[in-house]
Amino acid sequence: MIVLDKEHKLFTLHTQNTTYQMKADAYGVLLHTYYGPRVRGGDLSCLLQYTDRSFSPNPNAAGTCRTYSLDVLPREYAASGGGDFRIPSLEVEGPDGSHTASLRFAEAQVRPGKYALEGLPAFFGAEAEADTLVITLEDAALQLQVELFYGVFEAHDLITRAVRVVNRGEGTVRLRQAASLCLDLPGGDWDLITFDGRHVMERCPSRAPLRPGVQSVGSVRGTSSHQHNPFAILCGREAGEEHGLCYGAMLLYSGNFQAAAERSQFESSRLVLGIHPYHFCWTLDPGASFTTPEAALVCSNQGFGAMSRRFHRAIRSNLLRDPYGDRRKPVLVNSWEATYFDFDADKLVELAAASAPLGVELFVLDDGWFGARDSDSSGLGDWTVNERKLPGGLEALVARIQALGMSFGLWVEPEMVNEDSELYRAHPDWALSVPGRGPSRGRAQLVLDFSRKEVRDHIYAALKRVLSSAEVSYVKWDMNRSLTDVWSAALASERQGEVYHRYVLGVYEMLERLRQDFPNLLIEGCSGGGGRFDGGMLYYTPQIWCSDNTDAVDRLRIQYGTSFGYPPCTMGAHVSATPNEQTGRTASLETRGAVAMSGTFGYEMDFGKSSPEERETIRKQVEFFKKHHHLLQTGDYYRLTSPFQEGPYTAWAHVSPDGREALVNLVTGSTHAALPFTSLRLQGLDPNLDYRVNGGKLWPGDVLLTAGYPIPLFLGDYQTFQLYLEAVDASSPAF
Helix, strand or coil: EEEEEEECCCCEEEEEEEEEEEEEECCCCCEEEEEEEEECCHHHHHHHHCCCCCCCCCCCHHCCCCCCCCCCCCEECCCCCCCCCCCCEEEEEEECCCCCCCCCEEEEEEEEEECCCCCCCCCCCCCHHHHHEEEEEECCCEEEEEEEEEEEECCCCCEEEEEEECCCCCCEEEEEEEEEEEEEEEECCCEEEEEECCCCEEEEEEEEEECEEEEEECCCCCCCCCCCCEEEEEEEECCCCECCCCCEEEEECCCCCCEEEEECCCCCCEEEEEECCCCEEEEECCCCEEEECCCEEEECCCCCCCCCCCCHHHHHHCCCCCCEEEEEECCCCHHHHHHHHCCCCCHHHHHHHHHHEEEEEEECCCCCCCCCCCCCCEECCCCCCCCCCCHHHCCCCCHHHHHHCCCEEECCCCCCEECCHHHHHHHHEEEEECCCCCCCEEEEEEEEEEEEEEEEEHHHHHHHHHHHCCCCCEECCCCCCCCCCCCCCCCCCCHHHHHHHHHHHHHHHHHHHHHHHHHEEEEEEEEECCCCCHHHHHHCCCEEEEECCCCCCCCCHHHHHCCCCCCCHECCCEEECCCCCCCCCCCCHHHHHHHHHCCCCEEEECCHCCHCCCHHHHHHHHHHHHHHHHHHHCCCCCCCCCCCCCEEEEEEEEEEECCCCEEEEEEEEECCCCCEEEEEEECCCCCCCCCEEEEEEEEHHHHHCCCCEEEEECCCCCCEEEEEEEECCCCCCCC
């Protein structure tokens, strides 16, 4: 709900459990007055105090008043150069070379439904689901207009932010920084949590107190990256999984980003989230505009778990455009770890034939099917079927796969090119490269300049021909290197600062075209696993390969960290062979299956090499997943323990929204002699109901919530068990 008090220029956004408020003051400065647990309303600018602060300048409009300074006040969207020395949201270079902007309130409008962003991903919502507030700020000297967009999803406690900057003047201005979100909070006693790591070990939580000055994470790799994720949390020092105040901030963007938090000299705090200013300079000619990516906010005073579940529900219902909707997606097997580049049609059909009797429904052909692609050093960019490997093309292969009762999927990497390819020999300038310098290579490949329309059109036409040649129901869109040598032959020298962002816009355009032309196609995103796992990609690809690391024990950490912002149904997770390719670790098939079920679920292995006992276990796993997919994919997610803390096990649960059904998963750590007896305290259940556990005896909900369920002792490392709980009517006593 949006309350618009035009007389007092007071704007209040209410969700079910939170309130967000701002006010334009007497000088036209838009101040942030409150964001937190829901309050009845009123003008919360009464909380602001004013005094003379030395070395904090006073704007011209304040005259000789020394108690008013932008350097002290909580601001809704802070531009640089006007006396606020904290991290800015906006930096503008004027026609005269100045870097000062003074944004003042002009007008506000409320619109039914959720705003949309042209060419950019965003949460969507009909009139019954969301409302939009647009506040317009202006710089009279620059004739610059800044529109602040707010989307309010009352039921999800979600508030979205985006900004459009319009040049209404006659001169050219340049944006040196244009963030999506500025959030000023009182006090400096906050912790900042970011989600960091590296390739094959992504999104590990890192928590530290805000110190005086600026702390930031980000990416200058051209993607949101394996190293840092565009999702961060500001929280109270005491905040935990089930208690405390926290603010989650997510940027729906797949390129360079920065999340920066500052603890000011006067113990206030500011979080700024948006496109990274590195190598960013966007030219706005007269009449031109620039729109920032969307940021999304969730506030919870019930800890991280409640915050995560609010994000999860909003993402599932108002961000993902999944062709399957609420239907179960097929269980797949991917060919990569079984064959790598060494395959032909007969070998692929043999793999599929071993999979079908186990209940696997989708066969995915990974890298090596196109061009002269016998290794990763050639063929990228040549999107034609290699008929030496696949006689008769995809049409012939897909017919044989479908005859087994399975559907067919395909791996592609459209953004890349090998120098040893027909495409590169014909168009070397289509790769990002700096004139006069040799290129940097990653995985023996270069990056195509997706900021150029002719490049995108060529690649898309080739992909469309391939996908139209046979019935392909799934595509894995991969991207296996960071961007370097970022220079485009299609842009003038003064516009080279636009290449990174134009590249991301080009990727989004390609994916949207693919969705429009193939509306029933399930697209899974990938960038060396989790190098582009962000809300922006989820708008186009409703699931993303969570990590190239398929080791079940490492995945406990990766999937745990990912779950703080992103729901399990978006996490590509498969059972792979053991010993694991990345770690050499051995884990049981049962453990690997339990971990993968808390994602999209599938396999990366050659079933023909499995024993009869293993094949029976796999068949039962698939059957179990199919039976409980609704709970695993749409239930509320509870992190019961942390894999980053010392303890005998890692546990998590999927609980139906009504609390009547739950699936609890537990994986032990490395074992030791004479382990103590422990109990696992559950969450999300109804304390007034009794639950039948694994079809056996009844347990009272309040006992499971407060005393817990006894954990059996296990021999051996990394053992697992699952508890399925179903509420029953009170017809027989518990225990």
